[in-house]
Amino acid sequence: MMRTILNSRYFIWLILAFPGFGMLSRYADGRLDAMGMLHPTGEFAVRFMIIAMLIGPLIDVFGQRRWLRWLLARRRWIGFAAFIYAVAHLVFYIVDMGALAEMLAEFTEHGIWTGWAAMVLMALPGLASNDAAMRALGRGWKRVQQFAYPAAVLSIAHWGLLTWEWTPALVHIAPLLLFNLLRIVKRVSPNRVVASQ
Amino acid sequence: MKKTSLVLAASMAFALSLPGTAMAHGKINCGGGPREGWTDVEQLKQKLLGEGWTIKKAKKVRDCYEVYGKTPEGDNVESFFHPVSLKKILVLKRGRELYRAPGY
Numbered sequence: 001m002m003r004t005i006l007n008s009r010y011f012i013w014l015i016l017a018f019p020g021f022g023m024l025s026r027y028a029d030g031r032l033d034a035m036g037m038l039h040p041t042g043e044f045a046v047r048f049m050i051i052a053m054l055i056g057p058l059i060d061v062f063g064q065r066r067w068l069r070w071l072l073a074r075r076r077w078i079g080f081a082a083f084i085y086a087v088a089h090l091v092f093y094i095v096d097m098g099a100l101a102e103m104l105a106e107f108t109e110h111g112i113w114t115g116w117a118a119m120v121l122m123a124l125p126g127l128a129s130n131d132a133a134m135r136a137l138g139r140g141w142k143r144v145q146q147f148a149y150p151a152a153v154l155s156i157a158h159w160g161l162l163t164w165e166w167t168p169a170l171v172h173i174a175p176l177l178l179f180n181l182l183r184i185v186k187r188v189s190p191n192r193v194v195a196s197q
Numbered sequence: 198m199k200k201t202s203l204v205l206a207a208s209m210a211f212a213l214s215l216p217g218t219a220m221a222h223g224k225i226n227c228g229g230g231p232r233e234g235w236t237d238v239e240q241l242k243q244k245l246l247g248e249g250w251t252i253k254k255a256k257k258v259r260d261c262y263e264v265y266g267k268t269p270e271g272d273n274v275e276s277f278f279h280p281v282s283l284k285k286i287l288v289l290k291r292g293r294e295l296y297r298a299p300g301y
Contacts, residue, residue, distance in 0.1 A: 035254065035265065097273075106273060111292035161292040164224050 012074045016081035019044050020088070034096040041089040046155050046172050048082035049122065053148055057179035061186060076129045079148065083126025086119055111161035114154045121151035152176065225287045225301060227261035229280040238262055241283050261286065268295075 005011050023040050026032040032040075055071050055078075062068065071078075093115075097103050106112050125145045127133070134141050152173060159169040229235060238255050241262055245252060249269030256263055261277040268274055268288070272295065277287040288296040 033254075102273065105271070106291055109291040109293055164292060 006070070009077070012077055016048065016077065020085065023088075034092045037092040038089060038096065041085050041092060042155075042159065043172075045082050045085035045089055045122075046152070046159065048078050048085060049148060049152055049155065050172055050176050052076075052079035052082060053152060053176055054179055057176070057183045060183040061179055079145075080126060080129040083122055083129070086122050086126070090119055111158060114161060115158040118151045118154035118158055121147045121154065125151075224289075225261060225277050226259070227277060227279050227286050227301075229260035229262075232257065232280075235262075235280040236283055241278055244283055 019040070023032065023037060027034075027037055051071075052075050055068065055075050059065075059068050059072065094103070107116070124147045128137060128141060128144045137144060156169045156173045159172075160166040163169075235257075238257070241264070242252055242255055245264065245266070250264075251267040252264060253267075254265040257280070258277070260280070262280045262283075264276045264278065266274065266276070268276075272290050274295065275289045276285065278284065279286055284298065285296065286298045286301050287294070
């Protein structure tokens, strides 16, 4: 029974949507306005993006653990959820600004264009996170997914430049840096060289 | 894998090279003192409206009044004011400093 629930796609969808329900309920009853929605939507876009990107390095470091295989099978949904939260972030930004002219007037600010660039780079893997796109892109699909890396870095830059609060922004990307570093160390470690000889 | 790490490293280097990415923590200390002594936020709003600002939101943040709005020059800003004297301390346009009072 428990396994059926855990393996149900609705279960992971519910988990991924859960923070959004909380945000939307606070928006609906007026506790948060459009400006107030910007931070939580952006934060969860980054969180889910980092989680999706961490799965590969975690498997390289820890091996094929059961919980990692479970996550791996759902990685596309996690990445897609990140994209949906990013879209929500953009929608609330548009609502908050209220006019295209206002958005264009600040487009060149570093804190803003980094967000737009991250959004565009994230949209590519986000929109390609389905079977049809996988089939259509073939070997190029993996290359498209790699746009998530510059998207993650630009998202962190966007966050830090806007809020001046670099610590929480860098804390989010730190696991990705750490496990990519460990992945490299593991690949070039002497044990591995000996084992491969 | 090697390519992924290179992309990540290059992106990080690029992001850190952007102007204004100094490792600042928090935004500003206004030195507002105990909140019981603060001037009413309505007075600040009236003052700013009189100067031609448009106000979206005004609230207490740490020891400052923080105001989101538009300056008379038309910039959408986040700004900080001394909560007793209502002196303008810091004005940021999407994180870029437009004004900082001397000594802060």
